[in-house]
Amino acid sequence: xxxxxxxxxxxxxxxxxxxxxxxxxxxxxxxxxxxxxxxxxxxxxxxxxxxxxxxxxxxxxxxxxxxxxxxxxxxxxxxxxxxxxxxxxxxxxxxxxxxxxxxxxxxxxxxxxxxxxxxxxxxxxxxxxxxxxxxxxxxxxxxxxxxxxxxxxxxxxxxxxxxxxxxxxxxxxxxxxxxxxxxxxxxxxxxxxxxxxxxxxxxxxxxxxxxxxxxxxxxxxxxxxxx
Amino acid sequence: xxxxxxxxxxxxxxxxxxxxxxxxxxxxxxxxxxxxxxxxxxxxxxxxxxxxxxxxxxxxxxxxxxxxxxxxxxxxxxxxxxxxxxxxxxxxxxxxxxxxxxxxxxxxxxxxxxxxxxxxxxxxxxxxxxxxxxxxxxxxxxxxxxxxxxxxxxxxxxxxxxxxxxxxxxxxxxxxxxxxxxxxxxxxxxxxxxxxxxxxxxxxxxxxxxxxxx
Numbered sequence: 001x002x003x004x005x006x007x008x009x010x011x012x013x014x015x016x017x018x019x020x021x022x023x024x025x026x027x028x029x030x031x032x033x034x035x036x037x038x039x040x041x042x043x044x045x046x047x048x049x050x051x052x053x054x055x056x057x058x059x060x061x062x063x064x065x066x067x068x069x070x071x072x073x074x075x076x077x078x079x080x081x082x083x084x085x086x087x088x089x090x091x092x093x094x095x096x097x098x099x100x101x102x103x104x105x106x107x108x109x110x111x112x113x114x115x116x117x118x119x120x121x122x123x124x125x126x127x128x129x130x131x132x133x134x135x136x137x138x139x140x141x142x143x144x145x146x147x148x149x150x151x152x153x154x155x156x157x158x159x160x161x162x163x164x165x166x167x168x169x170x171x172x173x174x175x176x177x178x179x180x181x182x183x184x185x186x187x188x189x190x191x192x193x194x195x196x197x198x199x200x201x202x203x204x205x206x207x208x209x210x211x212x213x214x215x216x217x218x219x220x221x222x223x224x225x226x227x
Numbered sequence: 228x229x230x231x232x233x234x235x236x237x238x239x240x241x242x243x244x245x246x247x248x249x250x251x252x253x254x255x256x257x258x259x260x261x262x263x264x265x266x267x268x269x270x271x272x273x274x275x276x277x278x279x280x281x282x283x284x285x286x287x288x289x290x291x292x293x294x295x296x297x298x299x300x301x302x303x304x305x306x307x308x309x310x311x312x313x314x315x316x317x318x319x320x321x322x323x324x325x326x327x328x329x330x331x332x333x334x335x336x337x338x339x340x341x342x343x344x345x346x347x348x349x350x351x352x353x354x355x356x357x358x359x360x361x362x363x364x365x366x367x368x369x370x371x372x373x374x375x376x377x378x379x380x381x382x383x384x385x386x387x388x389x390x391x392x393x394x395x396x397x398x399x400x401x402x403x404x405x406x407x408x409x410x411x412x413x414x415x416x417x418x419x420x421x422x423x424x425x426x427x428x429x430x431x432x433x434x435x436x437x438x439x440x441x
Contacts (some may be wrong), residue, residue, distance in 0.1 A: 012293045019291055024300050028307040039318040046321050136328075139262055140382060140400035192324045 056103040058119030058129030062091035105198030109190040112136040123209040130155035142187035233358040245371035253339040255419025258408035267375025271337040271368030286356035302343040314369040
């Protein structure tokens with residue numbers, strides 16, 4: 001410490017101060033670019049895998065998928081959707097038959113935005129699965145929207161006609177009703193509202209059942225190679 | 228002598244000057260991410276990496292850093308390590324990263340880390356600085372883990388995600404909510420201060436007895 005004070009008895013010139021900070025910033029920048037570049041492939045692969053797993057989970061029996069976007073009123077398959085474009089995923093089985101759509105949807109929950117993915121079979125007008133992708137709901141209460149197995153299983157065959165209704169636990173009486181979670185009423189109603197809103201927004205843009213876009217060869221090869 | 232010196236720097240962070248229990252530093256991550264043991268460990272490891280890395284660099288370059296811009300330099304060094312930790316966690320354990328969320332970038336603002344650079348690493352040789360950082364980081368990890376474990380056991384009936392009790396256990400939900408952090412920390416700090424008080428009392432008694440004896 002004493003040697004330091006002696007050395008710095010006279011205040012160092014501004015140039016030295018600027019230079020020190022510039023060099024520190026430069027080295028820091030290089031280090032950050034390095035770590036960003038080296039982790040990016042793993043991070044993108046993780047995200048893609050997470051999405052694939054979620055799609056396969058909400059659409060039972062699906063083994064292939066492709067991204068679909070709405071361009072000029074028509075649903076088309078794309079390799080890489082534009083950043084802010086709303087995307088849904090088409091799920092196909094072993095025999096390349098169309099099974100259903102996996103629709104990402106998001107909306108306000110109790111704490112913050114809840115992002116979910118739900119499986120939808122247009123021919124039966126049924127929701128066949130729901131997975132919460134992102135939520136900051138209260139631990140122990142609102143987080144039951146993805147921790148409560150009974151509630152999640154409630155989405156395995158849920159009619160969207162005329163719309164999904166969350167009812168008090170144990171009073172489900174028709175195909176479009178789901179038992180809300182005790183202690184997480186706001187969060188469970190939020191999930192239902194998010195699905196209803198996404199369904200209303202997309203239903204006019206979906207092609208009539210039976211004429212969904214077919215899966216493209218290249219997409220299949222790509223996703224399987226990336227597995 | 229030299230070995231004792233390093234050991235002394237190490238153990239003081241773990242126990243006597245424990246960053247959480249004795250210095251009450253780093254309260255923000257302490258209360259926010261300790262709702263489960265695994266989150267506590269991840270936060271502890273990230274802080275360990277950042278603290279030891281920055282202490283090493285700050286101590287190595289202490290004669291080159293002009294004291295007028297030292298805080299900015301420390302922050303640049305700390306922020307770089309935090310960014311590295313952030314991306315590494317995101318790549319290796321995405322689920323844990325999701326849980327910790329904004330608290331990883333906030334390690335930059337953890338006063339424990341900047342405090343050690345200013346108070347210790349910038350004044351002592353590299354070896355001692357690293358030992359000090361390791362001690363402090365281990366102390367912080369122990370504190371996080373003890374809070375995280377207590378809160379997870381009481382609030383979720385589990386430890387590291389493994390259920391400990393039968394289904395009849397009613398989780399004490401408040402423990403994994405923010406108030407649970409304050410309650411647990413309060414009780415632990417109470418214990419530490421009681422312990423310190425008793426120790427001081429004991430030492431006083433010993434001194435008294437010696438004075439009478441001599």
